[in-house]
Amino acid sequence: MVPIVDATPAQSSGSSSPVVYQGVDESDTYIYTVRPGDTLGTISQQYLGASSRYTELLKLNKLAPNDSIFVGQKLKLPTKGLTIPKESSYSKHSKSRQTVSTTASKESYPELEALIEAEEYNQAIQWTLNHEKLETSQSLQQKLVVAAKGQSEQYKRQQNTAEAEALLSGLISETPLSSANKAMLEAELSTLRAEQQLLTAKQYADRSQFDDSYELLLNAWNNVGKPLEENILFTTTRNKVSENYHQQALRLYRNQKLDDALEFWQKILAINPNDDLALVYQDRVKALQNKLDNL
Structure with missing residues (x-):
């Protein structure tokens, strides 16, 4: 199985030894407690402004790229470029599930x-x-x-x-x-239409027609975006397709077919920009390609 790096309730498996990085400045850090659903990519995006900065978290916390993080784990974040949200992603997700409320009014x-x-x-x-x-x-x-x-x-x-x-x-x-209220109904309509596509996408994935499923997932993601992260049908189908693409990409990578492997990881990132494993191998492939170009 391909380990997808995200936060789970279980303790870290310890299946891989920590990597020792040299020259990492730990004197000025912010301590972050891992929450359910976190990945290094989402933490980097939310607190450091870019998913690609996950590599700094690997170095600062002496983690290997395939290590898992777990709920309650304390992670060190660099303070350079650090932005602490006024509300945590966890509380935002909780609020997003509540019924839309009206603004305060005397009416x-x-x-x-x-x-x-x-x-x-x-x-x-x-x-x-x-x-x-x-x-x-x-x-x-x-x-x-x-x-x-x-x-x-x-x-x-x-x-x-x-x-x-x-x-x-x-x-x-x-x-x-008003434009704001109309936008809320338009978002609801987009989600409704996307959900119909997701039912078909799940059927394709269940029949191992992963490319057909992917096209529907990509269309839904492009139309709706981050709110789909709260949709269990989307996330479970996406995980199934991504797992298959990871397996194909790794086989190509091991056979030194770097361009073909990179294409699969980029497809994964198109429907999940914070997929840690895809980010890791995308960087590895690009680094190897640069070395080969300079030979």
Whole structure:
């Protein structure tokens, strides 16, 4: 199996010995505690501004490229270029799973709020669309977004995605919404369409049609982006395709077919820019190619 370097609840396997790096300055560091879902690439991206700086974490923490990191592990981060987010990625992910809330407002619509609370989303949508203040009231527009997303989820549970798509498309094209609220509905519609592609992508991957699955994953990633990291169907299918591509790339690498191997790792990075193993071998291939060019 190809070890994908990410944070797991288990303790480090210790399957590979730490690499001793010379000349690493440990006098000025920031201590980071590994959280679920972290990889060296995501930590580097979030705190150091670029996934490619994962190599600094390898050196500073005396890790081999194939070592795993684990939840609760303390990692040293260089302070050069360090940016500490106001909110951790973990808390951001938690918030992203919550229902979209309305901004603070003095406006109150008890009847509408009761419909939303009772999950009578279609009635809530019609109530809002008939209100004379919809065009000027941000509070009403935000409640409409909440109701539309709730109804879309109900349609999806009923396996009636065509109705969900028609609802969202109609509201986007025909309702007087602010650009921010319209963008939220457009993002929901993009996610809905991507989810349909993901079902097909999973079927392809289950039949080992990895190239067909990859094309759908890439299209979904290009259209939706990072929110897909919260979609278990996307991440599990991506992991299956990436694992196969890693295996193919490693065989090519060992046979010194560097260009062909690099192509697979670059494909992996196109759907997962923080895949640590792909980043490691991409750098190795480029370094070897430079040496060969200079012979």
